[in-house]
Amino acid sequence: MEYYIQNGNIIIPNPVDFNIKHICECGQMFRYEDKGTHYVVISTDLEAIVHKNDNKSVVIESKNPNYYANYFDLNNDYAIIKAELIKTPILKLAVDYGYGIRIAKQNLLETLISFIISANNNITRIKKIIENICANYGKNMGGYFAFPTLEALKAISVQEFAKFGAGYRAEYLHATIKQLNQNYLYELSNQTTQQAYKTLLSLKGVGNKVAECILLFGLNKVDVFPVDVWMDRVCEEFFDLHIARNKKSEAMVKRFGSLAGYAQQYLFYYKRNLRRT
Numbered sequence: 001m002e003y004y005i006q007n008g009n010i011i012i013p014n015p016v017d018f019n020i021k022h023i024c025e026c027g028q029m030f031r032y033e034d035k036g037t038h039y040v041v042i043s044t045d046l047e048a049i050v051h052k053n054d055n056k057s058v059v060i061e062s063k064n065p066n067y068y069a070n071y072f073d074l075n076n077d078y079a080i081i082k083a084e085l086i087k088t089p090i091l092k093l094a095v096d097y098g099y100g101i102r103i104a105k106q107n108l109l110e111t112l113i114s115f116i117i118s119a120n121n122n123i124t125r126i127k128k129i130i131e132n133i134c135a136n137y138g139k140n141m142g143g144y145f146a147f148p149t150l151e152a153l154k155a156i157s158v159q160e161f162a163k164f165g166a167g168y169r170a171e172y173l174h175a176t177i178k179q180l181n182q183n184y185l186y187e188l189s190n191q192t193t194q195q196a197y198k199t200l201l202s203l204k205g206v207g208n209k210v211a212e213c214i215l216l217f218g219l220n221k222v223d224v225f226p227v228d229v230w231m232d233r234v235c236e237e238f239f240d241l242h243i244a245r246n247k248k249s250e251a252m253v254k255r256f257g258s259l260a261g262y263a264q265q266y267l268f269y270y271k272r273n274l275r276r277t
Contacts, residue, residue, distance in 0.1 A: 015058040023100065044147055150182065179204075
């Protein structure tokens with residue numbers, strides 16, 4: 001994608017493959033807010049303000065533009081990815097609908113904790129729980145709170161996680177955080193998809209779907225296909241896959257290979273927003 005950095009801001013002059021609404025609302029991230037005229041996206045201790053200027057270019061304002069250029073995967077050519085995916089009829093519809101989706105390269109620790117919280121939960125509650133944790137244990141950045149460091153997370157008790165709204169996930173969060181250290185996270189980030197999948201499943205509160213979300217959004221392993229209730233319906237309705245969810249995931253990875261993660265995001269956004277019935 002064509003972009004450049006000017007006066008500390010990222011400028012995308014032709015945002016045909018970038019739509020901040022699509023990116024934020026396709027189920028991959030939780031620390032964002034639609035302000036009407038712009039979106040605010042927070043990752044780790046950084047904030048980005050994303051809007052369009054008068055000539056319709058996208059502007060991403062941040063103190064660390066290089067971080068957000070990587071975060072929004074701006075060096076990846078999504079036109080090539082979409083050209084391949086639209087060979088499948090349902091994906092032609094999904095890509096046309098969610099044309100501006102990009103898979104964000106998110107912080108591993110933040111993604112891991114966020115998706116444990118996401119299990120059997122809704123977006124509004126997930127966002128609130130995460131913000132409660134950040135407000136109480138994250139650094140005050142002036143106007144927003146950073147996601148807590150691993151050391152700060154280790155200080156949170158089961159009771160506090162529950163108070164923040166985590167419910168039964170409080171025990172999962174506490175137990176998993178106790179297992180983590182920087183070396184563990186580093187080794188996880190250097191494992192193959194299958195190795196990392198097995199490692200993640202050993203953590204408390206991480207099942208098949210959560211593990212695949214962490215692989216896709218926190219480790220940038222695009223050869224996975226997380227299956228939730230929406231994708232379960234997609235697999236049955238459009239691909240005639242009437243099998244267990246984990247088998248659906250395997251079948252879709254076999255079909256789309258290294259494009260499976262991208263296919264999942266376009267299909268998820270399309271089904272969840274346009275075809276709820």
